[in-house]
Structure formats: C-alpha cells, structure tokens
Amino acid sequence: MNKDRGLLIVLSGPSGVGKGTVRKAFMQDAEEVQYSISVTTRKPREGEVDGVDYFFKSHSEFEEMIENNKLLEYAQFVDNYYGTPVDYVEETLDSGRDVLLEIEVQGAKQVRNHFPEGAYIFLMPPSLTELRNRIVNRGTETDDVIDNRMGVAKEEIELIDQYDYIVENDQVELACERMRAIITAEHLRRDRIAHHYKNVSEV
Template sequence: MKREKGLLIVLSGPSGVGKGTVCGALRKEDTDIRYSVSATTRAPREGEAEGVNYFYKSKAEFERMIQDGELLEYAQYVENYYGTPRSYVEDMLAAGHDVILEIEVQGALQVKETFPEGVFIFLMPPSLNELRSRIEERGTETADLIDNRMTVAKEEIDLMDKYDYVVENDEVESAVERIKAIVTAENCKKDRLIHLYKSLVEE
C-alpha cells in the first residue's frame, strides 16, 4: 500500500564527522531515498560540484532566500551560512518519497520544530581525537579554525539527547547499514501506517 507521505530523515553531527561521505554511500545503495542538496555561502572544496554537494551562494543571495521564505532551515556556522531549500523537500515528501537532509546541528533543531514527525539521527565520531584528525586531513582549515570547530563539536555533542538515534561513524559501510535499518524500522511504525490499514476495514 502506497504511503500518503514520505519520511523525512535528518542526519547531522559535528563538522568533520563524515556526514557527506555517509550520505554519498547511502545514495549509492538506496535509490528510493531522495537526497536534499543544501545551499551554502562557503567556497567549494576540491572535488565538490554545484548542485551535487551544495548550491553555492553569495551572502547576498542567501540572505534574499531567507527573506523570501525559501529555506526550510538555515544556520550560520563558522562564518558561513548553510540552509535547506524548502520546495524540493516538501514536493518529494508529498509524492511519498523518503528524503534525507544532511545538515548542521543548529539546522536540524529548527527542522524538528517544523517536522516533529521526522527521524533525527546524530552521527557521532569514534572519539574527539579522531574527529580532529579527520578535520586536519582535509587540509582546508587553519589551526585556529580547527580549534573553533572542535569547541563547537563539543557543544553539539551535548545536544545529542534532542535526537531519536545515534550512529557512530567508525566505518562508513557500518554506519550506512545502521541508518538503513533505522529507516526500514521507522517506515514500519504503527503510527505511520495505522490510518492506511484502518481504511481497508472501513471500505
């Protein structure tokens, strides 16, 4: 039986934890999940592409999107804006597709206010030392910026209790399998399906 509305899955966690890598691997394995591309004012990193990793915007363009109500959520993180374009997410959910958002913690908490029925997954590093190593390996931040990211990461980990699930990103393949299991279980929840099956009895 076709669902009336898709499932909104929100994946967030500290910078450097591997959200993009995990989502990329998930997309390759499960074509039924639609991936929402975020907008950002930060510069593209090597290998990133417009419309694939992010929609890259100027600060003025991003602030116009905020004023026009075009964003489901947005946050300012380490001097850059990040946000989720609203129309794509709402259209896909209405069509019955599951949608995954890969967003920062600030943004995830905004989405929770609008979509409390969503599934919120916190991606956790094996340790803070491992998190710092991953950020350093990117080679895109100064030492001061890395220190700033680590301070923010500790604050974000303190917000873990706002989420429904915690997945440790020790190995990408294992993290993807755990997320797929969560999505499968959530799609089978009684509260999401009961009205559909009760309609069979009424017919």
C-alpha cells in the same frame, strides 16, 4: 497528515565526523531516497547545473525566501547564503519519496522546528580522540583552528538529546547499515501505516 508521504531524514553531527562521506556512500544504494538540493547565492562552478546541484539565486531572491518563510533552515558562509527550500522538500515528500538532509547541528535545530515528525540522526565519532585525528589527517587546518573545531564539536555533542537516533561512524558501511535500519523502522511506525490495515476484510 497524509501517512503515505515520504520520510524526512536529517543527518547531522559535529564537524569532521564524516557526514559527507557517509551521505555519499548511503546514497549510492538508496534509490528510494532523494538527497535534498540546497539553495545558494554563490555562483555556479563549472559543470554545476541549476536544479540538479543547487538552486542558484541572487542575494535579493534568497532574502525574499527568508522573509516569506520559504526555507527550512539557512546559514551564511563567506558572503554567501545556503539553505534548504521548503517547497522542494514538501513536493518531494508528497510524491512519496524520502528526503535526506545532511546538515550542521544548528541547521538541524531549525529544521526540527518546522518538521518535528522527521527522523533525526546524530552521527557520532567513536571518540573525541578519533575525531581530532580525522581533522588532523585532512592536513588543511592549523593547530589553533583544530583546537577551536574540537571545542565546537564538544558543544555540538552536548545537543545530542535533540535527536532521535545516534549512529556511530566507526566504519562508513556500518554507519550506512544503521541508517538503513532506522529508515526501515520509521516506515513501519504504527502512526504511518495503521490506516492501511484498519479496514482489512477477512479472506
């Protein structure tokens, strides 16, 4: 394995914890990190550009990608597929750039099967009460939907042992700082950089 490859960073956690908010804040000050572009079968919205916002594919093209193992993970929502393209991630990592995936818990499990060497971060709410408050404050779901999402969240939190790091999202900027610390440490891992130093000559 080329030790100078970029690092795959997977940010996951229960629905409502604020993954998108943390990811957007993190990417504002992360020039060395490339946010992964997803593949989707939904139609482009006004202003969206193929290869920038998404890779737009037909259903048949997407299903061909599934058959040819060209997706790290994928899921289907409301008659459309969404997934993470293997080739795009591999090419970006090979260029030396880090890649960030913001993804649901089940998708992260699929990615880990392909990329066990990535850095897997579980974004944790300060408490389940706070998680419920965040979902309620969105004002978009009924009580039954909120109860269902809380039940799913509890199940997702039970999968926390599948991750390398836990980052509490008490404040967005603090969560970003913790992520930056994790990435710095990952880049200093012996198995990533020792080859640079084994043949150092005396000065």
